[in-house]
Amino acid sequence: MSNSRSVLAFDYxxxxxxxxxxxELTGTANPLAALKAKDGIPNWDxxxxxxxxxxxxxxxxxxxxxxKGGELESITPRAKKFANRIHxxxxxxxxxxxxxxxxxxxxAELFEHGGYRALSKGNIDSQSAVIILESxxxxxxx
Numbered sequence: 001m002s003n004s005r006s007v008l009a010f011d012y013x014x015x016x017x018x019x020x021x022x023x024e025l026t027g028t029a030n031p032l033a034a035l036k037a038k039d040g041i042p043n044w045d046x047x048x049x050x051x052x053x054x055x056x057x058x059x060x061x062x063x064x065x066x067x068k069g070g071e072l073e074s075i076t077p078r079a080k081k082f083a084n085r086i087h088x089x090x091x092x093x094x095x096x097x098x099x100x101x102x103x104x105x106x107x108a109e110l111f112e113h114g115g116y117r118a119l120s121k122g123n124i125d126s127q128s129a130v131i132i133l134e135s136x137x138x139x140x141x142x
């Protein structure tokens with residue numbers, strides 16, 4: 001298996017979906033612009049454009065879980081459905097990855113680098129996608 005794949009990550013949310021792109025070779029990720037969602041439904045054309053532009057070898061979708069690793073009935077099934085739709089619509093290989101505490105970590109990192117001004121919703125969601133992807137890389141190779 002080559003570890004030079006490009007991987008796209010989504011931090012699924014009902015109002016905003018964070019996006020990040022990363023490289024397996026370096027194990028690092030960069031935030032992309034977050035996407036708006038209406039009650040959890042993204043503009044699928046926007047998702048398609050991102051996939052076409054970046055042509056990832058794999059898509060990772062953050063799986064929201066409670067602190068004990070259980071499903072959150074309000075959001076976990078919707079994140080799974082989102083992942084299944086990406087696979088079904090675009091034929092991408094999709095993996096779910098535990099995203100516990102990614103938002104907390106994202107807020108801390110953004111605040112450290114940019115203070116309160118950096119804490120916009122889109123910034124937080126895309127930084128969360130970076131953290132999800134980098135923790136996915138660590139799990140693969142750590």
